[in-house]
Structure formats: structure tokens, C-alpha cells
Amino acid sequence: MIQWSKKFTVLAVGSVLSLGAMEAIAHKEGDFILRVGAAHVSPNDNSSNVLGTDDGVTVDSATGLGFSGTWMLSDRWGLEVLAALPFEHDIKGTGSLSGLPIGSTKHLPPTVSFQYYPEIEGDVFNPYFGLGVNYTLFMDETASPELKTALGSSDVKLSLDNSVGLAGQIGADWKVGDDWFINAGLWYVDIDTEADVIVDGATATTVNVDIDPWVAMLGFAWRF
Template sequence: MKSVLHAISVLAIVVCGSAAQAYEQGDWILRFGAITVAPEASSQDVNLPDGLVAEVDVNDDTQLGFMPVYMMTDNIAFELVAATPFEHDIEAKGKGAIKGTSLPAGSTKHLPPTLMFQYYPRGGKSGWQPYAGIGINYTVFFDEDVDDELVNLLGDLTDGEVDNADLDLGDSFGLAFQVGVDVPFYDNWAFNAAVWYMDIDTEASITAKSGGMQVDKVEFDVHIDPWVYNLGIAYRF
């Protein structure tokens, strides 16, 4: 990420010099681009039948992001981070006697709207615009699904009683931190690069069923805590 920010900064200096307009109080800025959510996932032990133990891993996903910004002053702004729904595959990784094994466990979609309070040290000055922010993230999980391989494993561990299972992930509320930069290249247009760290924790449960009736339930906490990256462009109104 440091090399990306450096490359964009150099490009902007070469292309546009000091022609860019300053960010000022009352301006609106719309950023949009490709947002990648890269979880640094960890979880409590997932205690399966027959004494087997696993932990959860969550894969990356990239979606279209859009981030409106309002400049309250030349240096202070609010940004709302929004995106099309992210979808993540979930894996169960064995521990103890089954360490080194992994199994597709399911998938989920989520929306992570985040409100950021930002500081622009070069606000009111023309040229590149670095910024830093702190804010609140609220993550909504939906369309959770349990993979057939995990259903089959639960069936094997419970003498074939399981024919389906439900996954439920509780919504999350936590802090978010951000650094980024807008590098102008033409009139009100700029390249944008940004990185966030988000505190996303959820309570998960997998309910195994047979004939529609619950036969087992596994509950555990998951710390998703992703690094989130955006590369895109910005337009100043």
C-alpha cells in the first residue's frame, strides 16, 4: 500500500503540478473504486461432535465502493463508506487431532456501512490531499449458507442424523481507522487510494437439523477484523 500511494503521488506531480483546486469548506467529494475486504480472521474453538475441534477462516472479496464526502471546514470532513454486498467463503480449519485439515464450511454476504470523521492537513491548499480518519462501522450479515461438505461431516459425526444445517451471524458494531490520499490529475478529478482497519466481531452459530428438527448446535465468536483497501477516482463538486 505504501508503494501504491507513493506511485500515485509521483504521477500526479508529473501530470498536473499545482493546477488542482483546493478542498474547501462546503465542497462535496465523491470517491468510487474497487474496495477489497481482506479479513484477519480468528475465532473461538468450534467444538464439533466426537470431540473434534476447528477454527474459522474467512476469505477476501472485492466489490464496487462509493464514498461521498462533505467538507465541514477546510480541514474537517465526514465520509460515508458504502459498497455493493461483499460475499465471503468460510473455511473450517482443524485443530488438535485434525490439525492441517480444512473444509469448506459455508458463505455469507455483508454490508459494512461506515461513517468516518476525517482530518485533511492540506485543506485549503491546492495539490494532493492526504487525510486520516476515525469512525464507526456497522456490519450487517445476510444470506448465510452452510456448505454441503460440512453438512455431510456433521452427518457422519452424528450417525447420519443431519440432513441440513443453518448458519447465523450476528451483526457487528465497532471502530474503524483510515488513511488515504487524493492525487489530482485533471480539473476536479483525482486518483484515490485508501486503507481502513475495521473492528468487526460476530457471534456465530451452526444449527444441525434432521427432518427439520434441531439435533445439534455449535456457537462461537468470530473476529473478522479486516484490512480494507480502495483504489479508484474522486470527483470534487
């Protein structure tokens, strides 16, 4: 009788410990995770020639407010939608156009990704990996006064095509409360566009621009 009692006690303790291990999972099926933070976009850019054989354009970095929402499809898989307030980038010439301000543009980078959350002992540090599709919407393109002077016309416009490409990410949540986390994330986004320089209503040149930025975000996450 005593032996059976000991066995029952061992099984009971083992069940409690197993349940505790299951409860240690930070994010569970059905959870919604909102992440908000400062997002920095750093282009890894390259372009075709603009006017000659030794010129091109480059896109400056930009920082803004980023946010994402993840719905946990299971304890290990999530579906994330990434968004942000519009980022504004200055566009400058390179090569023989070095130092010439070309203009500026704003963009929105909505991205949908499937995320994988590996099993990690404990619930304080929770990494994840994602792969998805990005749609970049360009808007408010503006030609600089310097470009207008260089082209000899006051009627100069820039037009950038929207872009669709793949996006990969890594990130992690550090638990600081029952449903509060510090979050850090890094994305690599495939963004390719064609930029038209329009002078007096006619397209003077079209420049292929590979922006392909790294996007880093640091902020907070809330689980609901």
C-alpha cells in the first residue's frame, strides 16, 4: 500500500511538473501579440544609370514608428502583419551625379509573414523566425530644386512603381511581465522599383532601383 502511495505521489508530481513546463510556453494558440517600436530602414541599394554611363542614385536611411500584429495559429506558428507610419527617404545622385539631390519619396511597407517559434526552455526569452511577402507603396514623390535646375525645367516629376517581394525576419521577445515583453526584430526586404524622371510631361529616363533594405525595430510587445 505504501509503495502504491509513493508511486501515485511520483506520478502526481511528474504531472504537475509537466503541466508547469507546458505553461512555461510564452505564446500559445489563439494569442494575439501587438508589437510597437522605433523602426529603422537602412537601404542596401543599387541602381541603373540615370543620364550617363557612370551615374546612379542612392536612397538614404529613415526612422519611423513601426507596429505589427501576430495571431498565434498554434503554440509554434503565427501569422504576422507588419505595418508602419510612412517612411520618408531622400534620393541622391552617385558617380558623376554625386552630391546632387534628386528628390524624396515616402513609402508604406505592409508585410504578411508566417512565423515559427522554436521550443525554448523557460518563458523569458522567446525567439522567432518568419518568411513572408512585402508590398511597398510609394507616394508623395518630389523632385528637388537642384534636379530641376540641372535639367533646365521647372516641370520635373518623379514617379516610383510599387513593389512586391519576399521578406525574411528574425526576432525575439523578452518577458518583463505576465503579458508584457521587450521586443527586437530584424527584416530583410526585397524592394525593387522603376523610377521615372518626367520632364515637361514626357519621361526623360527610367531608373531601375534595387532598394533591398534591412529593417530593424526595437520596442515593446503586449499579449492579449
